[in-house]
Amino acid sequence: MAVTTGSVASSYIGTTIIEDTDANDTVETAASSGGTLYQVYISNTNNSGQVYIKLYEATAGSVTLGTTPPSFIFPCLAANTRQFDFPTGLSFASNLSFACTTEPGTAGTTAPTNDVLVRLTIG
Secondary structure, three states: OOEEEEEOOOOOOOOEEEEEOOOOOOOEEEEOOOEEEEEEEEEEOOOOOOEEEEEEOOOHHHOOOOOOOOOEEEEEOOOEEEEEEEEEEEEEOOOEEEEEEOOOOOOOOOOOOOOOEEEEEEO
16 A cells, blocks of 8 residues: 655645555545545556546445445546546545546446556645
8 A cells, every 4th residue: 555645835726635656446545534626636557447536425444345335436548647627626524535446336346457546636
């Protein structure tokens, strides 16, 4: 697991960047309180299949991958990068966690074969 948190001083798109250099089917914590999501960046350049970043408005420990419905799902094609920007932000009420799978929707639980880089900018 390689999840790190950094700060961005005086940023107009959020103040915290969460980075996971090997996002997979392990649910990780991005925020342990409410906030606003401003950006999702996905680098899927190491895989020959599409991946899906699933965000949950819940603690990582309360999410059961394959059963808990995601609040948001962001796709990224094989061998590509993708960035989703939300200038006014997407609010989340309490916690934010995420996982990466090769299938969309709630039921998908298969991890990508190779590393996927995910960055979330929150405030």
